[in-house]
Amino acid sequence: MAPVAVVIGAPGAGKTTIGGLVAGLLGVPFVDTDAIIEAEAGKPIPEIFIDDGEDAFRALERSAIATALTEFSGVLALGGGAILHEGTRDLLKQHTVVYLSVELSDAVKRVGLGTGRPLLAMNPRATLKYLLDQRRPLYSSVATHTIATDNRDPSDIADEVAGLLK
Numbered sequence: 779m780a781p782v783a784v785v786i787g788a789p790g791a792g793k794t795t796i797g798g799l800v801a802g803l804l805g806v807p808f809v810d811t812d813a814i815i816e817a818e819a820g821k822p823i824p825e826i827f828i829d830d831g832e833d834a835f836r837a838l839e840r841s842a843i844a845t846a847l848t849e850f851s852g853v854l855a856l857g858g859g860a861i862l863h864e865g866t867r868d869l870l871k872q873h874t875v876v877y878l879s880v881e882l883s884d885a886v887k888r889v890g891l892g893t894g895r896p897l898l899a900m901n902p903r904a905t906l907k908y909l910l911d912q913r914r915p916l917y918s919s920v921a922t923h924t925i926a927t928d929n930r931d932p933s934d935i936a937d938e939v940a941g942l943l944k
């Protein structure tokens with residue numbers, strides 16, 4: 779078994795939102811690895827970062843992704859930092875990977891004050907700029923499809939993604 783598609787991109791790209799809409803359009807299940815991690819840890823992501831640290835979160839993330847890539851057959855959304863791990867990028871090369879790209883200005887608007895995203899808690903705009911610069915080449919390196927999301931409605935983006943996957 780393998781996911782119908784894996785959705786990647788920066789925080790605020792719309793992975794969780796669009797992934798759910800695409801799954802609905804295709805009539806398949808949706809899961810977000812952040813939700814799997816929270817269920818396994820028994821606490822929300824900001825608490826995992828505070829209590830256990832980012833490295834512990836990344837370890838849970840690697841394991842949740844490796845399992846989902848072999849056992850889940852719907853639309854799978856990843857967290858924005860999942861592609862930082864080389865082993866995860868290697869695993870993704872066997873899959874249909876939809877990269878939702880976003881420019882800084884739309885990402886900033888969408889994440890707001892960064893609530894629920896511990897990496898963005900201090901200075902969302904400056905941190906997002908750094909993350910986007912660091913990660914764009916990594917997202918592109920594993921993407922089989924790239925969709926720009928700026929100034930577009932989620933339903934419009936989801937229609938395009940579902941169309942690509944049919």
Ligand SMILES: Nc1ncnc2c1ncn2[C@@H]1O[C@H](COP(=O)(O)OP(=O)(O)O)[C@@H](O)[C@H]1O
Nearest residue numbers: 788789790791792793794795888927930931932
């Ligand atoms: N294309 C879009 N246009 C406007 N707002 C969006 C769009 N996609 C997502 N959002 C909003 O931006 C926020 C972040 O979306 P989310 O799906 O959680 O992104 P991600 O999982 O990539 O971090 C949510 O409030 C969501 O409703």
Ligand SMILES: O=C(O)C1=C[C@@H](OP(=O)(O)O)[C@@H](O)[C@H](O)C1
Nearest residue numbers: 788789790812857858859895896
């Ligand atoms: O960019 C990151 O490193 C992270 C993004 C988050 O997911 P979203 O991209 O869905 O916000 C979540 O996995 C965690 O807070 C770390």
Ligand SMILES: [Mg+2]
Nearest residue numbers: 793794812857
């Ligand atoms: Mg998300």
